[in-house]
């Protein structure tokens with residue numbers, strides 16, 4: 001568990017794309033972005049500051065922009081996921097300032113609408129309208145999480161002599177990107193249960209609880225579990241290591257399940273009830 005101070009790495013290669021850094025192509029990179037979490041929550045708290053190339057820095061900032069805005073938004077009843085007073089303020093500001101890459105509109109205007117039409121009996125039709133929260137594309141969430149995992153892995157075994165750190169070893173496998181309403185789903189629970197006893201390499205909570213990360217290593221195999229949580233609202237779980245070990249791990253995960261509904265026009269809708277996770281059952285980031 002790192003202490004409450006900032007760590008500054010004097011690195012000479014970009015931790016993300018591995019190019020050599022020089023004053024012409026580098027910029028300072030706060031791995032937990034200062035604007036990614038509610039304003040001020042990183043003050044006097046642990047963070048990792050290093051150098052990255054301008055290109056990677058820009059790509060990461062673009063991912064952080066809408067993902068931060070969306071993860072700060074309240075649920076459909078207006079309830080915020082965290083209780084920090086700055087969270088609601090920043091959420092309101094970002095709802096108009098950040099645009100969803102999914103809809104192209106402001107995050108505050110990006111709630112999805114799902115219309116389901118059906119026939120109850122002959123001649124009696126029904127229409128359901130569902131309104132949800134603005135959606136993060138899982139692809140973007142996995143991309144941003146990969147930046148976080150890569151930077152903290154780089155830090156873990158950084159060599160100050162040559163200014164280098166290792167890449168994430170082996171293959172990166174995406175397990176799940178999921179919002180808080182569904183942290184207790186079968187796959188998330190199985191991932192947590194199966195990696196709980198692995199050796200903690202880096203496990204921390206910072207930004208007054210708005211950023212968490214855990215890297216654990218399998219006791220015998222070259223396989224690491226990677227998990228991060230953003231703004232008390234959203235989690236990404238992944239693995240890296242030997243491909244055959246990853247395949248074996250993933251083949252043991254349960255199926256997500258769900259009920260399949262088929263419309264008269266041939267369309268299908270898979271509905272699954274989200275499962276919440278009780279605080280006492282949650283040890284994904286337990287040290």
Ligand SMILES: [Zn+2]
Nearest residue numbers: 014017053056
């Ligand atoms: Zn780079």
